[in-house]
Amino acid sequence: MGFVILSTAKAVGYRLLQPQQWPHVICDFVVHGFSRGYQTMTLKEAKQRIEKLKTLISRYRYEYHVLDKQTISDAALDSLKHELYALEQKFPEFITTDSPTQRVGGKTLAKFQKIKHTTRMLSMEDVFTPIEFQDWISRIRKLLGIQDIELFCMPKLDGLAVSLVYENGLLMHAATRGDGQNGEDVTQNVRTIESVPLKLTTLKNIDLPTRVEIRGEIFFPLNAFEKTNKRLAKEGKPLLANPRNAAAGSIRQLDSSITASRPLAFVAWDLIVEMNQKTMDEEWKILRDIGFRPVPESRICVNIADAHAQWSFLQKIREKLDYWIDGMVARVNDNSIYEQLGVVGKTPRGLIAWKFPAEEATTIVKQIQWFVGRTGALTPVALVEPTWIGGTTVQHASLHNLDEIQRLDVREGDSVILFKAGDIIPKIKNVLKELRPRNATSVKPPTLCPVCGSKIERKKGEVAMYCTNKRCFSQDKEAILHAARAFGIDGIGPQTIAALLEQKIINRPSDLFSIQPDDLLVVEGFADLSSKKLVEEIQTHKEILLANFLLSLGIRNVGEQTAIDLANAFGSLGKIVSATLEKLESVEGVGGIVAKSVKEFFSEQRNIDLLSEYERVGVKIKHENKGTNSGVFYGKIFVVTGTLEALSRDEAKNKIREAGGKSAGSVSSKTDFVVVGANPGSKLEDANRLGVKTLSEKQFLDMLGE
Numbered sequence: 294m295g296f297v298i299l300s301t302a303k304a305v306g307y308r309l310l311q312p313q314q315w316p317h318v319i320c321d322f323v324v325h326g327f328s329r330g331y332q333t334m335t336l337k338e339a340k341q342r343i344e345k346l347k348t349l350i351s352r353y354r355y356e357y358h359v360l361d362k363q364t365i366s367d368a369a370l371d372s373l374k375h376e377l378y379a380l381e382q383k384f385p386e387f388i389t390t391d392s393p394t395q396r397v398g399g400k401t402l403a404k405f406q407k408i409k410h411t412t413r414m415l416s417m418e419d420v421f422t423p424i425e426f427q428d429w430i431s432r433i434r435k436l437l438g439i440q441d442i443e444l445f446c447m448p449k450l451d452g453l454a455v456s457l458v459y460e461n462g463l464l465m466h467a468a469t470r471g472d473g474q475n476g477e478d479v480t481q482n483v484r485t486i487e488s489v490p491l492k493l494t495t496l497k498n499i500d501l502p503t504r505v506e507i508r509g510e511i512f513f514p515l516n517a518f519e520k521t522n523k524r525l526a527k528e529g530k531p532l533l534a535n536p537r538n539a540a541a542g543s544i545r546q547l548d549s550s551i552t553a554s555r556p557l558a559f560v561a562w563d564l565i566v567e568m569n570q571k572t573m574d575e576e577w578k579i580l581r582d583i584g585f586r587p588v589p590e591s592r593i594c595v596n597i598a599d600a601h602a603q604w605s606f607l608q609k610i611r612e613k614l615d616y617w618i619d620g621m622v623a624r625v626n627d628n629s630i631y632e633q634l635g636v637v638g639k640t641p642r643g644l645i646a647w648k649f650p651a652e653e654a655t656t657i658v659k660q661i662q663w664f665v666g667r668t669g670a671l672t673p674v675a676l677v678e679p680t681w682i683g684g685t686t687v688q689h690a691s692l693h694n695l696d697e698i699q700r701l702d703v704r705e706g707d708s709v710i711l712f713k714a715g716d717i718i719p720k721i722k723n724v725l726k727e728l729r730p731r732n733a734t735s736v737k738p739p740t741l742c743p744v745c746g747s748k749i750e751r752k753k754g755e756v757a758m759y760c761t762n763k764r765c766f767s768q769d770k771e772a773i774l775h776a777a778r779a780f781g782i783d784g785i786g787p788q789t790i791a792a793l794l795e796q797k798i799i800n801r802p803s804d805l806f807s808i809q810p811d812d813l814l815v816v817e818g819f820a821d822l823s824s825k826k827l828v829e830e831i832q833t834h835k836e837i838l839l840a841n842f843l844l845s846l847g848i849r850n851v852g853e854q855t856a857i858d859l860a861n862a863f864g865s866l867g868k869i870v871s872a873t874l875e876k877l878e879s880v881e882g883v884g885g886i887v888a889k890s891v892k893e894f895f896s897e898q899r900n901i902d903l904l905s906e907y908e909r910v911g912v913k914i915k916h917e918n919k920g921t922n923s924g925v926f927y928g929k930i931f932v933v934t935g936t937l938e939a940l941s942r943d944e945a946k947n948k949i950r951e952a953g954g955k956s957a958g959s960v961s962s963k964t965d966f967v968v969v970g971a972n973p974g975s976k977l978e979d980a981n982r983l984g985v986k987t988l989s990e991k992q993f994l995d996m997l998g999e
């Protein structure tokens with residue numbers, strides 16, 4: 294089953310796949326499908342939540358549409374609207390006509406004349422997850438009692454929707470969506486757009502009705518947008534904020550000459566007149582024939598899996614397009630079925646927008662928990678209602694430390710905006726205090742370790758709090774897990790380690806190498822074969838590079854690069870253990886703080902004991918100088934961020950070291966280059982802020998001569 298490209302598409306009877314035939318990716322999402330715990334909400338609670346959401350959303354909309362002020366990201370606002378919509382579906386008795394879900398667009402501004410749309414300009418319901426998309430299809434199937442539903446899928450342009458009315462082939466009116474019933478008359482301004490034909494093309498075989506209405510999207514091509522901003526900068530004029538606002542702003546100019554100076558473009562997505570079109574793809578053909586460019590990258594999708602593939606494809610190419618898209622619109626391809634499905638509220642049943650994963654979403658903090666790390670540091674973690682963000686279901690958000698909790702003033706029960714960029718753990722961006730329930734409880738820092746009950750202390754000059762018990766279960770667990778990773782051992786995770794610790798089969802990292810297959814049988818999920826396999830896996834990692842071994846010890850302030858620097862400078866573990874503070878400090882890349890941590894670590898008897906234990910169980914430490922002082926990157930410090938295509942991040946780091954460079958974990962003024970992959974996150978921002986040179990993967994490989 295390949296892609297059916299629009300121009301060659303023929304409506305044939307493809308069957309929708311049965312659930313068991315859905316590709317793996319979709320089934321995966323079913324497992325992770327999310328809900329926001331509405332099942333447990335009382336009527337009163339639902340009503341209150343709906344009221345609060347309505348008030349807040351209306352305020353944001355007013356600020357955005359009337360005051361031209363954006364106080365919340367589109368993604369977060371979408372998320373709030375979506376919650377309201379879902380709640381209203383669950384509790385339809387609370388839907389009121391003033392709900393933001395019951396209207397379209399904003400208020401029409403008084404300065405433009407109103408135009409009444411002959412047929413209402415509807416809006417679309419948004420879905421965010423594959424499971425919601427499937428639910429939509431299931432509802433349609435059920436309503437129609439049929440299985441085969443062909444969809445027409447197109448990118449969802451993030452521009453300004455307009456309606457164009459032609460009479461006897463001539464453009465007579467152009468209007469914005471407005472409230473769906475009445476729009477603003479922007480005819481003069483729309484006439485300045487080259488891609489809007491002032492007169493319809495009449496090919497021989499086309500009978501043009503007297504009145505033709507076309508709907509579509511006006512947008513600011515990104516290329517032209519950048520050029521316009523460069524020009525404005527040169528002229529010392531204020532810059533345009535973003536292409537969407539700029540398109541809307543340009544169309545709603547009272548002075549058409551300003552609009553004319555902005556190279557806007559138009560693509561069509563609907564033909565509101567009877568011209569014998571049976572399906573959407575036929576409509577696309579007619580649109581082309583009468584002089585319009587219909588939304589590009591649109592095609593028929595024969596089933597859910599196919600639509601999912603198209604959605605993924607659009608998401609992949611979005612960066613390369615000359616316009617913003619924020620999702621995919623799927624519409625029932627057959628017009629008669631589409632009509633039959635009708636409209637519910639203000640949205641047609643046969644049409645849906647499946648948005649791309651947003652980097653922001655709103656959710657509710659259920660609880661704030663404290664996690665004890667390898668160093669004993671306590672980190673607060675917010676346990677949140679599962680929410681869909683950045684393409685995954687998220688249930689935890691990092692809160693960093695107590696100061697962060699106080700700065701945000703986040704409480705249990707609060708509604709919050711979560712932010713996720715790249716592969717980082719989501720963070721709480723801010724708290725929506727308007728939605729705070731009366732019983733929201735503020736968080737008190739723990740006085741005792743939540744894991745072992747020992748005293749907590751705050752070290753001088755540090756924000757973090759620490760468990761004072763060196764043998765705290767959680768610290769042990771994290772230390773062993775950290776060591777397993779440094780040794781490169783696969784197949785042993787936190788649960789297994791916790792179980793083995795509880796059974797007192799292991800106590801410290803070196804005990805990993807004494808585990809026998811029978812020991813593992815007490816751990817859930819292990820059988821004869823898998824136990825043997827894991828023990829084999831552990832035993833094959835007994836030989837370790839000095840740098841990795843140093844890393845495995847979890848010495849405070851000793852990261853990957855510092856471990857390499859130390860290993861290269863001393864060449865053996867013995868020399869490092871016996872090195873003086875001065876000697877340690879003199880190593881390039883090792884400062885006073887690191888030297889002190891190293892010295893402190895090896896002055897503790899239990900750590901020296903750990904080294905003898907490793908020796909006893911047969912761990913062999915060898916040294917290979919990982920760096921070189923002759924490579925093309927000699928003396929240069931690199932930071933790698935985001936996902937690279939040809940290399941894993943570790944492979945890239947190795948290449949840097951092989952070429953004499955160093956790889957650091959964070960960007961500072963000392964960094965020479967930041968290698969940027971897909972979804973880079975905050976390191977790219979740091980690089981831009983500090984003026985550090987960035988390299989694409991290709992530039993990086995070119996420098997290496999590969």
Ligand SMILES: [Zn+2]
Pocket residue numbers: 665742743744745746747760761762765766767
């Ligand atoms: Zn503890």
